[in-house]
Amino acid sequence: MKISSFPIVNACMKAASLCLLVVFLLVGALVGKSPAAYDYINISDPFQKKIPIAVPVPASLSTDQETARIAVEAAEILGRSLDFTGYFTMIDKRAFLDAPGKQGITGSEINFKNWRDIGSELLVTGGVRLEGRVLQMEFRLFDPFRQELLFGKRYTGEVSDLRKMVLRFCDEMIQRLTGDFGVFNTKIVFVSETDKNKALYVCDFDGGNLRKLTDGNQIVLSPSWSPDGRRLAYTSYKNDKPDIYIRTVNTGDEKLLADYEGLNITPAWMPPDGSRIAATLSFEGDEEIYLLTDSGKVDKRLTRSWGVDVSPAFSPDGKKMAFVSGRAGSPQIYVMDLATGRASRLTFEGRYNTQPDWSPKGDRIAYSGMSDGSSDIFVINADGSGLRRLTMDSGRNESPGWSPDGNMIVFTSNRKGAADIYVMTSSGADQRRIVDMAGNQSLPDWSPVMKP
Amino acid sequence: MKKSMSFGLLLVMMVGLMFFVSCAKKAPESDEFPMDAATEEQAETEMERQRRIAEEEIEEYRTKQELETEAMKEEEKAAFLDTxxxxxxxxxxxxxxxxxxLLKQAQWLKENTDRTVIVEGHCDNRGTEEYNLALGSRRAQSVKDFLVNSGVETSRIVTISYGEERPSVRENNEDAWAKNRRAEFRLR
Incomplete structure (x- = not known):
C-alpha cells in the first residue's frame, strides 16, 4: 500500500493529475508550515469548549454506485474519528440545509451562510473519485464564519486504503488546528485474559483492527511501546519465571532481554531513542530499578532503598523518572532526577498510588490511586501541584496511559463488570469503552505516532 | 563270704551299668542322625527351608518398616507442600x-538435604498488577530469609513471584483475599 497525498491551497486544482506521482516525502515538508493562525482548539485546555463541526457526505466526482458508497463510508469514518478526539460537537446531519453531496467542495461553491445558520464553526467538505481501483479523495477544512479555507489535501491510493486515507486527513487536520499530530495513526497494546492465562493484543486508537500478538499460554504483563513504535517490551512467564522479552510487532520476532534471578518486570524505554530500558529486577535480593542496555546487561542501578521500587516512567526528555516506591510504608509515586539520582515524593493524598505515566508534553503525570478498595485515575503536575481526579464512582479504574498527543488517556475500568479498555480526554470527559471482548483486559499502553 | 558276694554283686552291677551306659550311648545316635544319605539330605533341605522362612519374615518386617517410614516421609512431604x-x-x-x-518447614528442609524448594509469593487482587508482582517477590523473599536464618542453605531456596496472577480462591471478599495473600512451597 502506498498512499500519496498533496496539499490543496486555494488555486491548486491542477495538482490532481500529479497526485499519483507525488511521493509521500513531500507531505512532511508541506504540512505544518502554515502558521496556526487561529486558536480553534485551546492547547492548554482543549476540552473547555467543544467546537461544532459539520461533516457532510463528500461529493461523488465519478458517477458509479461504488463512488457514492465510498463517499458515505468516508463521511462516517471521518465523523466517528473526529468525534473520538473529544474536541468537537458533531452537528446532526439532519440539520444540514444542503442536500447530501451537494454542498460544494471549494470555497467558491459553498454557501457558507447555510453552515453558519446551523452553528457550524468548522466544515469539512470532500470529493471522491474512483478510477478503476484507484481511489482519489480530497478534503477541505473551512471556517464558515470567516469563509476561509484552513486546510486542504488530496489523497490517492487503493480502495482498500479508504480508512487509512481518511485517518491521514484527520491527523493532518488536527495538526493544523492544534499544532500536534492527532492519534489516528496510533495503536494500543494491552493484556487480555484467555482462560487461566494471558495474551497481548493490539488495536487501533479507537479499538479497531484488533489483533492477538502472543499465543496466550503463559502469563504476560506490562507491554510497553518502543519510542519508534516498532517494538514492545513486556514480561512473560514463558520460561516459568517473570522475564523481559522484546517483540518486533510486524514480524512477531521475540527475543529475551533479561532473565536475572527473581523478578524481571515493568520495562520502560528510556527516551529519546530507547537505547536503554529501565526495569525492576530482584537478583540482589531487593526489588530495585535498573537501567539495562539493549542486550540486557545492567548499565546502572537507579534506586537504592530497601523495599519495593517498581514501574519506571520517564519524562519525555529522558531526564527524569517517575516510579513507585514502598519506602514510606505504602506505595507512593516518586520522581527521580537522573543526573543527581535524587528522588522526591510526588503523591501525598491516599495510601496506595501506583502506575505512573508521564505525559508526552512533560508537564503532567497520570496514575491510579486506590482508596476503600476502589481505584481511580488521577493527574498531577510534575511538580506535585494541580492534583485532579478524572474518574469517580465507576468501579476500579487503573493503568492510565497517555495518547502521544497528550490529549487523551487510555485506562481500564470494571464499571460494567469485567475490566475493559476505556479512553477519555485528558480532562476526564467522554469516557468510553473501545474494545468489546470477553474476559478481563488490563495494562494498556498507547503507541507513539507511527511513521506512515 | 558275704564280702565276696557283695563284690560279685557289685561287679555284676558295674558290668550291667557299663552295658547300660554303652547301650544308652548308642540308642540316640541311631534315632536322630540316620546314617543313610537320603535322610540326611532331607533334613538339610528342611533346615534350609526354615532358615529361608525366617529370613523372609525378617525381610518382610524390614520392608514394612521401610514402607512405614516412607509413608511417613511422604506424609511429611505432603504436609510440607501443603503448608x-x-x-x-x-x-x-x-x-x-x-x-x-516456617520453623517446621525449615526442619523438613534440614531433614531432606537433597531437596531444593521454590517459594512462591502471591497477592490478593486488590492493588495493581505491577506493584503486586514486587510485593509477591518481597513475600517470597521474607520466607526465604527466615528459612536461611533457620539453617537452610540459601542455595536450596529459589523464590518466584506470581503477584495476583494465581489466586487460590477466585472470589472478591475478605475471606478470599486473606487466602490469596500467601507464600506456597513447591519442590524443584
Missing amino acids: KVYFAFDNSSLSAEARET
Whole structure:
C-alpha cells in the first residue's frame, strides 16, 4: 500500500493529475508550515469548549454506485474519528440545509451562510473519485464564519486504503488546528485474559483492527511501546519465571532481554531513542530499578532503598523518572532526577498510588490511586501541584496511559463488570469503552505516532 | 563270704551299668542322625527351608518398616507442600503464626538435604498488577530469609513471584483475599 497525498491551497486544482506521482516525502515538508493562525482548539485546555463541526457526505466526482458508497463510508469514518478526539460537537446531519453531496467542495461553491445558520464553526467538505481501483479523495477544512479555507489535501491510493486515507486527513487536520499530530495513526497494546492465562493484543486508537500478538499460554504483563513504535517490551512467564522479552510487532520476532534471578518486570524505554530500558529486577535480593542496555546487561542501578521500587516512567526528555516506591510504608509515586539520582515524593493524598505515566508534553503525570478498595485515575503536575481526579464512582479504574498527543488517556475500568479498555480526554470527559471482548483486559499502553 | 558276694554283686552291677551306659550311648545316635544319605539330605533341605522362612519374615518386617517410614516421609512431604504462609494486606512481614509454621518447614528442609524448594509469593487482587508482582517477590523473599536464618542453605531456596496472577480462591471478599495473600512451597 502506498498512499500519496498533496496539499490543496486555494488555486491548486491542477495538482490532481500529479497526485499519483507525488511521493509521500513531500507531505512532511508541506504540512505544518502554515502558521496556526487561529486558536480553534485551546492547547492548554482543549476540552473547555467543544467546537461544532459539520461533516457532510463528500461529493461523488465519478458517477458509479461504488463512488457514492465510498463517499458515505468516508463521511462516517471521518465523523466517528473526529468525534473520538473529544474536541468537537458533531452537528446532526439532519440539520444540514444542503442536500447530501451537494454542498460544494471549494470555497467558491459553498454557501457558507447555510453552515453558519446551523452553528457550524468548522466544515469539512470532500470529493471522491474512483478510477478503476484507484481511489482519489480530497478534503477541505473551512471556517464558515470567516469563509476561509484552513486546510486542504488530496489523497490517492487503493480502495482498500479508504480508512487509512481518511485517518491521514484527520491527523493532518488536527495538526493544523492544534499544532500536534492527532492519534489516528496510533495503536494500543494491552493484556487480555484467555482462560487461566494471558495474551497481548493490539488495536487501533479507537479499538479497531484488533489483533492477538502472543499465543496466550503463559502469563504476560506490562507491554510497553518502543519510542519508534516498532517494538514492545513486556514480561512473560514463558520460561516459568517473570522475564523481559522484546517483540518486533510486524514480524512477531521475540527475543529475551533479561532473565536475572527473581523478578524481571515493568520495562520502560528510556527516551529519546530507547537505547536503554529501565526495569525492576530482584537478583540482589531487593526489588530495585535498573537501567539495562539493549542486550540486557545492567548499565546502572537507579534506586537504592530497601523495599519495593517498581514501574519506571520517564519524562519525555529522558531526564527524569517517575516510579513507585514502598519506602514510606505504602506505595507512593516518586520522581527521580537522573543526573543527581535524587528522588522526591510526588503523591501525598491516599495510601496506595501506583502506575505512573508521564505525559508526552512533560508537564503532567497520570496514575491510579486506590482508596476503600476502589481505584481511580488521577493527574498531577510534575511538580506535585494541580492534583485532579478524572474518574469517580465507576468501579476500579487503573493503568492510565497517555495518547502521544497528550490529549487523551487510555485506562481500564470494571464499571460494567469485567475490566475493559476505556479512553477519555485528558480532562476526564467522554469516557468510553473501545474494545468489546470477553474476559478481563488490563495494562494498556498507547503507541507513539507511527511513521506512515 | 558275704564280702565276696557283695563284690560279685557289685561287679555284676558295674558290668550291667557299663552295658547300660554303652547301650544308652548308642540308642540316640541311631534315632536322630540316620546314617543313610537320603535322610540326611532331607533334613538339610528342611533346615534350609526354615532358615529361608525366617529370613523372609525378617525381610518382610524390614520392608514394612521401610514402607512405614516412607509413608511417613511422604506424609511429611505432603504436609510440607501443603503448608501456606499468610500475610496482611500490602505487607510482606511474617506473623508469629507464620514464623511457627516456617520453623517446621525449615526442619523438613534440614531433614531432606537433597531437596531444593521454590517459594512462591502471591497477592490478593486488590492493588495493581505491577506493584503486586514486587510485593509477591518481597513475600517470597521474607520466607526465604527466615528459612536461611533457620539453617537452610540459601542455595536450596529459589523464590518466584506470581503477584495476583494465581489466586487460590477466585472470589472478591475478605475471606478470599486473606487466602490469596500467601507464600506456597513447591519442590524443584
